Amino acid sequence: MTKPNIPKGTRDFGPLEMARRNYIFSTIRNVFARYGFQQIETPSMELMSTLMGKYGEEGDKLLFRIQNSGEKANEAPEKGLRYDLTVPFARYIVQHRDELQFPFRRFQIQPVWRADRPQKGRYREFYQCDVDVIGTDSLVSELELIQIVEDVYQALGIRVCLHLNNRKILAGIAEVIGAPDKIIDITTAIDKLDKIGLENVNKELSERGLADDSIAKLQPILALQGSNEEKLDAIAEVLAGNETGTKGVEEMTQIIDLMKCQLSTINYQLDLTLARGLNYYTGTIFEVKALDVQIGSITGGGRYDNLTGIFGLPNVSGVGISFGADRIYDVLTELNLYPASMMNATQVLFATFGDAELRYALKWAKQLRKENIRVEVYPEPAKMKKQMSYADSKAIPLVAIVGGNEMESDTVMLKNMTTGEQSQVTIEQLINKIKKV
């Protein structure tokens, strides 16, 4: 019989991977709680009417559809798997608006599914971890999300740079160069500046129907240099007299001012090339990159003024970011930043020479567990070598060996698996030893 397998693009997570993932999620969750965010979950399946048309034509093709066995094969399935957490969140807000208190601060950590071609680092099932404030246009929400980014990456020990942009600045630029209807083409092209270079971006802009003089007017913007303040001043000058653009510059200035007032130490930069290819952002756009690993964006998001409009509730402004758990996982692995304690692993294994010893060990285990100590009892008096090698392969630091002598003297022979040291200890001594470690 051949080994069974799993669908391509999906993954099993074993104990080590799960401990690492739980460490990432609990670190993030703890930060969210300090800012008063509350968790929600939405179903894995949404109605196709909820999903279709929300992710562009390309996105529609990447939806997984779900069939009941009752449904005929040629019937269009009525349900699909969640493609992201944003659209279900918008649906949730509209559906439950009468029960919610606005501004509504929620976070959500759940898997999403995309029928993408699987490749290294791209999966068909992966977790998203979104945090949003909805129902206020106060820039304090932007500030708080920036602080959350700062707190999370400080807690994880990852050095990052926060990239900031504003969709209104991009729109202003489009207007100023005389191509206001081309903002989506411009932002999509600018988004690729890092990947394909200036020349190809200009070529693409031309192919997208941008006039040569518009492209020429855009060049100073694409070539901006200097400190954040210098860049912002230069942009303000280009956009002087343009209402949308000036509003964007004002928002950016206010956010930077709030960060200063909060003595934020996060490393950040204005980045006009940042558009995130997403058309629903209307204000600030965020992206976070790890400084010590080449991996692209590990967190991103922005402000949207009309997310719930698609479900019939217009003019609700919100802002949110999404932490990329898989990439954060890779960064922590590459930089070897996981703390040993995250495994929450067994602290002591009892190994026994016979049935009476096994029962004796079970009694000790019960007492230790009452002290919240993580204990295993090898379930049979197997060969001592087998029991020791079990402890070894699970990296259990202490083995309590029980034979006739130990039972008689109400002790165990405690072996430190790192140093090889052995000593006979009472139960009180054992508890103290473990609690000290």
Next chain:
Amino acid sequence: MTKPNIPKGTRDFGPLEMARRNYIFSTIRNVFARYGFQQIETPSMELMSTLMGKYGEEGDKLLFRIQNSGEKANEAPEKGLRYDLTVPFARYIVQHRDELQFPFRRFQIQPVWRADRPQKGRYREFYQCDVDVIGTDSLVSELELIQIVEDVYQALGIRVCLHLNNRKILAGIAEVIGAPDKIIDITTAIDKLDKIGLENVNKELSERGLADDSIAKLQPILALQGSNEEKLDAIAEVLAGNETGTKGVEEMTQIIDLMKCQLSTINYQLDLTLARGLNYYTGTIFEVKALDVQIGSITGGGRYDNLTGIFGLPNVSGVGISFGADRIYDVLTELNLYPASMMNATQVLFATFGDAELRYALKWAKQLRKENIRVEVYPEPAKMKKQMSYADSKAIPLVAIVGGNEMESDTVMLKNMTTGEQSQVTIEQLINKIKKV
């Protein structure tokens, strides 16, 4: 526009429901850790070849199939949604057997999907929470699962009764009454004793082809009364000379003996009507019922000797149980047993009269968060009434009000939302106050 909706049989979980669910799962997880169990996760999708034929004909019909948009509608989908955690676990063990250390102790908390007709308390998406030891036939594993049941329900404050049975006893009975090939019919019928009564069970047995004298021989077994010891003695007598049955009685005797030796205080009873309708159990069968709420089984499981055989790895014995999170949720709700602390809710809200005050509040918030206090700042200096009603509806216990006076004296006006009390406090006083609560 009509309100958007979700597929029938699925649920949104809001902040209160999520806090309750997280409380249940973290309580269970903490107990699992004390016994050295490690978490794994498997993909939501499995290959249809992994799923089909594992849950009987009825089960096959309840599988949700997944279609890529690339797949033709009349092609048979190659993937389906996870129906339970047991079959994916068996697949996981066989696929990863070379990386695993046996006995392998794992737990798994993930949603499963069934295309059942939705009704009260039955959903198309629900969580399972499974814990298993695989790779040993030692009854110490049974004992540990019983201890886990005891610890979990003690921690949750739910009074329970553990029902115990053994598949070998059932098989022995089938042999003794002269219908060894009818064991599945007998157990399925016995399983319904509680629901449809003795008379209907006898009728069903007859319909299933059991001879009248076999049914007659079965009656004393169905009518067993008395203490656990008396019942076990009576069964031992009926099964005397029958090898399988006697082995079952021995296993049961040993487990009870181990429980006594461990001074287990769990309320338990031998229950021959317990078969759980599942055919893969080969030894002990468990079921846990809440004593103070009529809701059926809240935990169940048993020993299986050949779970991985379906994937080509025979003779691997394991034993496991599954906690029913949805029913546990309902029991805790009905008995009002959730601790207030589980909400992990915001401890203090800052309400402000103007922009300068808002910035002042943000500085305080930052310091409080450093002390691990959960803080919100109302993001705009809205009308005080609005800010207070936000605190009220989110049940935030303290509001720190900031006006000009407070800024001048480096204080806030702290309002206790329960008592209405107000007092002017410094930041040190505020931190101390919150930490005391």
